[in-house]
Amino acid sequence: DAKTTQPNSMESNEEEPVHLPCNHSTISGTDYIHWYRQLPSQGPEYVIHGLTSNVNNRMASLAIAEDRKSSTLILHRATLRDAAVYYCFDFSGNTPLVFGKGTRLSVIA
C-alpha cells in the first residue's frame, strides 16, 4: 500500500497558484520525497523531488516541512494543461514506486 496520504481531489482557477498537500507519516531519514503527475491518457511523469530543503524547477516548487512529515507541491500559475492526477511518494531508491490514489486536480478556465 502507498505510504502517503493525499486529498482525493482539488480544484483551481486558471492562472492562480495551487498548493497540493501530502502527508508522509512513515517517512524515514533516507527517503526522498518525490512527486509525479499523470496527464489524461498518458503515462506518469516526474515532477520534482527533494530531501529536506525546498526545491524549485521549471515545472513546480516543493516545500518540505521541517519534520518531513508533510510536503506541498506548488504550481505557481495553474494552466489547463496542469489538470492531472498528482502523486507523492516517500522513495529510497531501493524499492519500487507504489502508487496510491493521488490527487485529481481540476483547473477551471
Place this chain on the structure above:
Amino acid sequence: NAGVTQTPKFQVLKTGQSMTLQCAQDMNHEYMSWYRQDPGMGLRLIHYSVGAGITDQGEVPNGYNVSRSTTEDFPLRLLSAAPSQTSVYFCASRNQRGNPYEQYFGPGTRLTVT
C-alpha cells in the same frame, strides 16, 4: 534517446490467448518495472527488475511472467489472457546508481481481452 518504448500500442486478445508486451529503454537504466492501470483507477505494480537476470513480483503478479536477459529489454508475458487483464500497461525505467530520482514511463499498451 528514444526513452522508454512500448509495443504494441493497442492489442485485442481473445480469452486464453497468450502474448508478449514489449518494453525497451535506451538509457542504460538498471531498474525496470511494469504497471497496469484499470479504467478510472491508479497504477498497480506487476513485476520489476533491478538488473539483468533479476526479477521480482509486485502487487499483482498473477497471470504474468517477466524475464530480463538484457539491460535494455523487459518483456511482459500474458500466459492465458483473461477479461480481467483488460487494462493499460505501462513500463518504466530508472537509474539505480547515485541519486535515483526520475522514473521514466512509456506511452502504454492498451489491451482488451474479450
